[in-house]
Amino acid sequence: MAVLPPDLSAADxxxxxxxxxxxxxxxxVFSSEDDLGPYRDxxxxxxxxxxxxxxxxxxxxxxxxxxxxxxxxxxxxxxxLFPISTGKNFGYGGPSPNVTGSIVVDLKRLNQVLxxxxxxAFALVEPGVSYFDLYRxxxxxxxxxxxxxxxxxxxxxxxxSLERGIGYTMPSFRDHFGASCGMExxxxxxxxxxxxxxxxxxxxxxxxxxxxxxxxxxxxFAQGNFGIxxxxxxxxxxxxxxxxxGLVTVPxxxxxxxxxxxxxxxxxxMLCGEIVHGSPLAALMGKPDFAALATKLGGPSDAxxxxxxxxxxxxxxxxxxxxxxxxxxxxxxxxxxxDMILSAIPGAKAIDxxxxxxxxxxxxxxxxxxxxxxxxxxxxxxxxxxxxxxxIVRDDGHLGFFPVLxxxxxxxxxxxxxxxxxLREFDKMPSFFNATTAPLHWHSYAFQMVYAPGVKRxxxxxxxxxxxxxxxxxxxxxxxxxxxxRAAPIYQDAVSDTYSFNNHALRRFHESLKDAVDPxxxxxxxxxxxxxxxFRKS
Amino acid sequence: xxxxxxxxxxxALASLIALTSGAGYAAPKKAADTGAAVRGKLVFERQCAACxxxxxxxxxSPRLPGTDALQRKYxxxxxxxxxKRTDLNAExxxxxxRHGSGPMPMFxxxxxxxxxxxxxxxxxxxSSKP
Numbered sequence: 082m083a084v085l086p087p088d089l090s091a092a093d094x095x096x097x098x099x100x101x102x103x104x105x106x107x108x109x110v111f112s113s114e115d116d117l118g119p120y121r122d123x124x125x126x127x128x129x130x131x132x133x134x135x136x137x138x139x140x141x142x143x144x145x146x147x148x149x150x151x152x153x154x155x156x157x158x159x160x161x162l163f164p165i166s167t168g169k170n171f172g173y174g175g176p177s178p179n180v181t182g183s184i185v186v187d188l189k190r191l192n193q194v195l196x197x198x199x200x201x202a203f204a205l206v207e208p209g210v211s212y213f214d215l216y217r218x219x220x221x222x223x224x225x226x227x228x229x230x231x232x233x234x235x236x237x238x239x240x241x242s243l244e245r246g247i248g249y250t251m252p253s254f255r256d257h258f259g260a261s262c263g264m265e266x267x268x269x270x271x272x273x274x275x276x277x278x279x280x281x282x283x284x285x286x287x288x289x290x291x292x293x294x295x296x297x298x299x300x301x302f303a304q305g306n307f308g309i310x311x312x313x314x315x316x317x318x319x320x321x322x323x324x325x326x327g328l329v330t331v332p333x334x335x336x337x338x339x340x341x342x343x344x345x346x347x348x349x350x351m352l353c354g355e356i357v358h359g360s361p362l363a364a365l366m367g368k369p370d371f372a373a374l375a376t377k378l379g380g381p382s383d384a385x386x387x388x389x390x391x392x393x394x395x396x397x398x399x400x401x402x403x404x405x406x407x408x409x410x411x412x413x414x415x416x417x418x419x420d421m422i423l424s425a426i427p428g429a430k431a432i433d434x435x436x437x438x439x440x441x442x443x444x445x446x447x448x449x450x451x452x453x454x455x456x457x458x459x460x461x462x463x464x465x466x467x468x469x470x471x472x473i474v475r476d477d478g479h480l481g482f483f484p485v486l487x488x489x490x491x492x493x494x495x496x497x498x499x500x501x502x503x504l505r506e507f508d509k510m511p512s513f514f515n516a517t518t519a520p521l522h523w524h525s526y527a528f529q530m531v532y533a534p535g536v537k538r539x540x541x542x543x544x545x546x547x548x549x550x551x552x553x554x555x556x557x558x559x560x561x562x563x564x565x566x567r568a569a570p571i572y573q574d575a576v577s578d579t580y581s582f583n584n585h586a587l588r589r590f591h592e593s594l595k596d597a598v599d600p601x602x603x604x605x606x607x608x609x610x611x612x613x614x615x616f617r618k619s
Numbered sequence: 620x621x622x623x624x625x626x627x628x629x630x631a632l633a634s635l636i637a638l639t640s641g642a643g644y645a646a647p648k649k650a651a652d653t654g655a656a657v658r659g660k661l662v663f664e665r666q667c668a669a670c671x672x673x674x675x676x677x678x679x680s681p682r683l684p685g686t687d688a689l690q691r692k693y694x695x696x697x698x699x700x701x702x703k704r705t706d707l708n709a710e711x712x713x714x715x716x717r718h719g720s721g722p723m724p725m726f727x728x729x730x731x732x733x734x735x736x737x738x739x740x741x742x743x744x745x746s747s748k749p
Contacts, residue, residue: 111728118717119725141729168727175724189729213669235669448678460677468669469677471684474722 083114084137086160086182087616097158098138101184104150105142109190112138120168120185122177124478126536126544126551127571134177134570136163139185145265145273145311151186152309152603153271159601159615162186163608164309166208166240169233172481172533173244174569179607180616186309195312196288199224203262203288205314208239212466227318227439227464229254234466239313243303244567249355249461251405252348252525254318258303259525263287265312266302269599274308288314304567305591306605307598318405324441324463325404325411326434328453329422330361330396334386334516336426337398337490343421344400345488348522352414356522357401357456362390363517375516378505380498386516396430398519401457411436439463475535480547480572482532482554484563486520493520496530496563503557507550509543510534529566555579570607577610592617652741659742662735663702666726673700685723702746709740 085094101110111117120136127133137160142148155162163178164186170176176185192209197218204215204226212230215238219226229248231241242257254260263277277293278284291297291314301307331340347353365371371389374381390397402418404411419431434451441463448459460467484500486492500514513532520528532554534547552575555565559579568576580587591611595602602613612618664672670685682690682699690699698704713736719725 109729115717116728119719119727121725123719123724139727139729167730169724171724176727187727187729189727213665447675455678458678466669467677468684469680471670471722472676472680472687474684477721478724 084135084182086137086158086184087180089158089160089182093158094137094160097154097160100154100157101138101140101151104154105140105147109141109143110138111140120176120187122171122175122569124171124175124480124536125177125569125571126480126547128477128536128538128544130541132548132571133181134174134179134183135181136178136185137182139187141187141190143190145191145267148186148188148191148267148309148311149271149273151184152267152269155184155603156270156601159603160184161602161604161606162309163605164188164208166237166243167211167235168240169211169236170240170244172479172569173567174571177570179570179573179605180602183605188309188311191311194218196314197222197224197226198288199226201289202226202317202319203314204228204238204317205263205288205312206238207312208237208310210239211235211237212241216464216466225320227320228466229257229260229318229464230461230466231257232458232461232470233468234460235468238315239310242313242315243310245303246567247523248464249458249523250318250464251354252351254316255355255523256525257315258300260316261299261313262289262291262316263314264299264302264310266308266310268308269603273311288316301594304609306595306602306608306611308604318464321405321407321439323406323408323411323436324439325408325415325436326451326455326457327402327404327415327419328399328432328434328455329402329419330399330430330432331422331426332387332390332396332428334383334390334397334494335490336429337493339426340398340400340422340429341488341490341493343418343425344402344522346421347402347414347418349526352404353418354403354405354462355457356403358519358522359399359401359456360397360517360519361395361399362386362393362397363519364395365389365393366512366515366517372512372515376501376505376512377516378502380494380501381516399456401434401455403457403462405439408436408438441465477536477538479533479535480551480569481567482551482558482572483521483529483566484532484554484558485524485566486528486530486563488520488522488526488528493518493528493530495561496558499561500530500532500554500557504532504550504554507534507546507553509546510550524566573607573610580610653745655738655741656745657742658735659738659740660746662731663739663742666731666735667701667739670723671701673702688722701743704743705747707740707743709737712736712740712743 120139161180161183163183165176166188168176188208191207193207196205212234229250231246242261245258248255263279265275276299277291279287344356404414423429486496497518537543555575565576595611595613602615606616676683686699716726
């Protein structure tokens with residue numbers, strides 16, 4: 082399984098490894114097959130095939146100077162590097178690189194929480210710090226701050242935000258890259274750069290004003306390949322005093338149109354946290370007649386769905402609402418939400434949920450006292466990292482395709498129908514898209530839906546089907562204006578291809594930048610669909 | 620309760636030892652088995668317990684995912700919780716850590732060193748005692 086970096090002889094690779102060992106210590110250069118095993122993508126649908134992307138080595142620096150040394154050595158030998166932080170990007174490639182033969186730069190040893198400021202509500206961290214680490218540090222210091230963490234929480238704030246990952250609290254924190262403020266980057270030539278106010282020597286506002294002066298290039302480092310981020314600041318949520326939940330249901334399918342509009346208003350007005358949308362009718366998918374209706378070619382009619390809901394005694398749609406803030410404010414916001422929805426939608430019902438002071442007790446974190454079946458995952462909602470979500474992982478993992486769609490019920494119904502019809506041929510997998518599929522309101526101002534087919538390492542035929550389904554999903558979604566937000570290396574070119582306005586002007590711009598700052602492709606060539614000239618196919 | 624007794628037994632030694640898991644981790648050469656167990660407990664709590672611990676799972680799940688998966692796999696023939704297992708030596712743990720198993724991914728030396736795995740094994744020896 083041993084592989085070499087592109088265009089490099091075994092002898093020169095050995096010389097490069099010797100230089101890496103001299104720079105960071107022999108214990109932290111990994112090149113044996115055993116040591117490189119954990120750098121494979123354990124969720125890969127192309128495991129042990131020619132399509133799998135394999136590292137030639139991994140290096141684990143202890144500090145920024147060692148990262149710079151690694152980049153300079155890699156530049157000397159023209160070896161592509163692939164940086165990872167905690168390496169938990171499962172479903173999107175894990176720790177595996179875009180280009181076979183790359184050397185993974187494992188940043189786990191850069192694991193310091195460098196700054197935590199309660200009064201000004203920010204953190205400055207290194208890439209190896211996980212959400213668990215940051216949470217523990219805040220707890221240990223007794224600070225009244227709340228993080229917004231992904232689910233599961235073993236990833237790193239830097240890695241997750243650079244993948245444009247999300248969380249589950251208030252809109253301004255759920256978008257993790259959006260909540261970042263200031264970064265330090267090792268550039269492809271080994272030079273160190275700081276963005277925003279970090280570029281001003283003596284500035285004390287690096288984590289408070291992200292722009293500084295002039296263009297802000299920080300966006301280039303998210304899903305990009307223009308440098309290795311070694312420090313990053315994040316805005317934190319001053320821990321609210323109180324948490325309150327409530328459930329609203331609406332009887333008819335078409336009621337969802339108004340419900341979404343009101344929910345958008347509540348969210349955009351910063352009156353509530355993540356709104357968890359759901360269709361109670363999903364509980365009927367085990368019944369063949371209803372499943373046939375919900376996956377009907379061309380989509381079911383509103384009348385047919387309403388009749389099925391009525392017969393089952395179920396509402397058509399529901400939203401789990403959650404409120405943060407002073408107790409009185411949460412009560413007022415919930416009362417306002419109820420008033421808006423119940424007065425606008427005949428037959429809508431509202432149920433009071435839990436209400437308690439923060440921080441939650443262990444019993445409250447268990448989330449067993451909601452008087453209804455809730456879609457809220459409480460750990461994530463309260464910014465407490467967990468691996469409890471891993472219970473949904475079956476076989477050898479899964480992939481993730483999360484197309485972005487408008488926040489409207491009409492768009493939800495259209496995606497349900499289009500994607501259900503398009504993926505009908507892959508009927509050996511669950512129907513991720515049907516008339517009960519709910520949107521995710523994770524990113525602050527857009528919906529997404531989830532397509533996450535499972536992977537079975539011992540079943541190549543299944544994995545081949547999954548691979549074909551992923552490509553078809555990307556293509557069909559794009560034909561309707563829905564783009565994926567994040568992808569594994571093996572799908573990044575396909576996704577990038579769909580963002581093609583004006584003959585791929587955006588990608589050509591990125592390529593121009595890449596050619597200018599990293600012509601040899603030292604930093605993650607291919608990441609985000611951006612290839613330097615050296616690797617571009619003519 | 621067994622766990623509380625183990626906590627008391629191990630806590631007395633905790634202040635003696637500086638603890639990390641992956642980065643820069645090296646077991647002191649003169650450490651006694653008890654020292655390894657104390658370090659291992661900390662590593663287990665940081666690296667394993669979120670999935671393989673004995674607490675409840677999220678949102679009403681009776682068990683954490685790893686513990687639940689093993690409980691179902693063994694059907695009661697062996698405990699689902701690793702801290703109750705008596706058959707897990709360092710080599711067995713290393714095999715699963717480095718190679719993964721089904722939904723469990725592999726763990727890298729940069730995040731969980733071989734020395735840390737040895738300490739986990741030492742801790743599990745203590746934790747599994749009745």
